Amino acid sequence: MYFLLNTPAYTSPVTDVCWLCMTESHTIPGSLDNPSYVNPEFLINEQKDPNIFQIAHSILAAFIGVQSKKNHERDDAYVEKIGLKPYIIMGIVMVIVFHLVLYAIVKIITMSLD
Numbered sequence: 001m002y003f004l005l006n007t008p009a010y011t012s013p014v015t016d017v018c019w020l021c022m023t024e025s026h027t028i029p030g031s032l033d034n035p036s037y038v039n040p041e042f043l044i045n046e047q048k049d050p051n052i053f054q055i056a057h058s059i060l061a062a063f064i065g066v067q068s069k070k071n072h073e074r075d076d077a078y079v080e081k082i083g084l085k086p087y088i089i090m091g092i093v094m095v096i097v098f099h100l101v102l103y104a105i106v107k108i109i110t111m112s113l114d
Contacts, residue, residue: 050078055090063094 050058058075061067067075079087 049081050074052090055086056094059087059090059094062091063098 054071054074058067058071061071075087
């Protein structure tokens with residue numbers, strides 16, 4: 001219901017009648033009559049830069065070999081804007097942490113066998 005109440009009154013291109021109230025057309029936000037309206041699709045499509053956790057998630061997805069198209073496009077846009085440096089640094093850190101965890105697991109297992 002909230003969506004319907006906040007939906008702008010769009011008119012039919014053929015009849016020029018408002019779809020919500022079925023009467024005469026209203027001033028349509030985003031039209032030439034009201035150019036101050038901001039298109040909500042622009043706000044939705046605007047991507048923010050990924051934070052450190054999203055970069056780590058992308059690197060982990062690269063380790064596994066699976067990543068969503070949305071995250072891939074976000075990362076691609078960020079790489080074009082900033083460069084590969086954050087991803088390379090995070091990848092190196094994650095590889096070192098992975099090796100340290102494996103080393104610790106092997107040490108714990110070999111100590112328990114002695």
